[in-house]
Amino acid sequence: MTEKREYRDDYRDKTLYLPGPTQVRDDVIEAMAEPMFGHRMDRMTDLYTTIVEDTKEFLGTDNDVIVLTASGTEFWEATTLNLVDEKMLVPTCGSFSERQANVAERLGKEVDRIEYEWGEAVDPADVRDALDAEEYDAVGLVMNETSTGVRNPVEEIGDLVADYPDTYFVVDAISCLGGDYVDVEAHDIDAIFTSTQKAFAMPPGLAVCVVSDAAYERELDKDSASWYGGFQRCLDYYDRKGQTHSTPAIPIMLAYRKQMKHMLEEGHAARDRRHREMAAYTREWARDHFDVFPDEEHASRTVTCVENTQGIDVAGTIETIDEEYDMVFSNGYGSTLSEKTFRIGHMGEHDVESIRALTDAIEDVADL
Structure with missing residues (x-):
């Protein structure tokens, strides 16, 4: 015990x-020490709309952005619940890609793996062969396999998944987004997510997900989806109120605002x-x-x-x-x-x- x-x-x-x-900059840490305010005040709308729109500007995307109080793990669950009815393809080449597959299985989804030795990268040709042989609701890919130091060829895989319009492309970029450039829209990524404590160089506690229009529409057609990380719930509330649907970690969002300004400046x-x-x-x-x-x-x-x-x-x-x-x-x-x-x-x-x-x-x- x-x-x-x-x-x-x-x-x-x-x-x-x-x-x-x-590492986190001193002024980013200091930003968390502002007096507390309510998450339904106008001040919160100013804060949340700033970090969402600044993130879109930094990433160079017109897709929607969700910032939730959570770790990136939340979007493993949410994207699976929002986009997968029955079957998902997950190439595994390390601990975190194996975990992504395990999460989907625990949520009751059928998961087919393409298994690689640890240290190897995913071969796009194998993904295409799998998509030719079976129909999948989504392909899940860990862009940066933290356990082995492998960067999977997310651009090539995104380009080929685009040839299968009924299959959505979900990318875990937790340990690289913000430090490793990827053009989200050019490579037809339907959902890509990260955690703030990695390449964003912010305190832990927030998860960020970029969501395509197609992914949003897909969730609307489903009978069930994630409650906390539901695309519709998060994005519709943002459109109406410019805020989060549930109480957020306000101090960390203040740190996010400060650091994202540094990122935009660079x-x-x-x-x-x-x-x-x-x-x-x-x-x-x-x-x-x-x-x-x-x-x-x-x-x-x-x-x-x-x-x-x-x-x-x-x-x-x-x-x-x-x-x-x-x-x-x-x-x-x-x-x-x-x-x-x-x-x-x-x-x-x-x-x-x-x-x-x-x-x-x-x-x-x-x-x-």
Whole structure:
């Protein structure tokens, strides 16, 4: 039985190089300290319409945007309930894509998997073969497989799913959207979602979903859908009131407003370019000292999974760097990869210089 561990006031600040949560600007944190106000006041309408419309501008989309108090997991459930009647296709190549399939099954949907070894990317040709052989309500894809550092070819898969007009394309971009550019409408993505604590570099607590007109209309035709994350419920309330249908985490939305202004000032193209530069540096460093776990062609732009070819003590290295450098990065995901790999999150507000500070520390501690 878990025992209480009292939260203290003397923790040292750590620089986060995790696959999320990641670093948050001081002024973004400070924005959460405004006096509280009611979620049905005009002030809330000003706040919520600002963050929704700014998000659409940043992502370069005319599609609808929903911002809910939740983690990205909410939209695994909501998109499945809103778009899938019976059958869903989910390619799996790591822990989170497997979890997406499991969520759909727990919701009573029939799920066909296209299974890949961890570290491999989804092959679009396999998706097309599956769609030619069976009819599916939706294809679910994890764009950035956080457990293995794989970026799946979302653009190619979106283009081919568009050839099957009765099948909707749902993309989990939780650990990459905002740092890895994707043209949502050009590649016919019906629903794409993320969490604020990843590449958006905001505090945890909000989930963001971009919804196509076709996906909205699809839900209208269904007899049942998600209540909390229902497209109609969320978007119709926004159209009428400019607010959320349920009480939101107002302080985190205030932080969202501040950070999204920073993101707009940088611009999506520049933000994407900075993330590519960080990814290139981290992969080059990994090849010099270890290896990169996935193949280079499909390596993530926000999380590098490093293959521990030198057999260093991953857990011990992480602990020492935490204690001596006040930096935190992540071991490999799950029991299979925990010591065979480690992961560096290069997303949000980091740059090459800040990533170099971590890799220098790893070199010192691991005696590379």
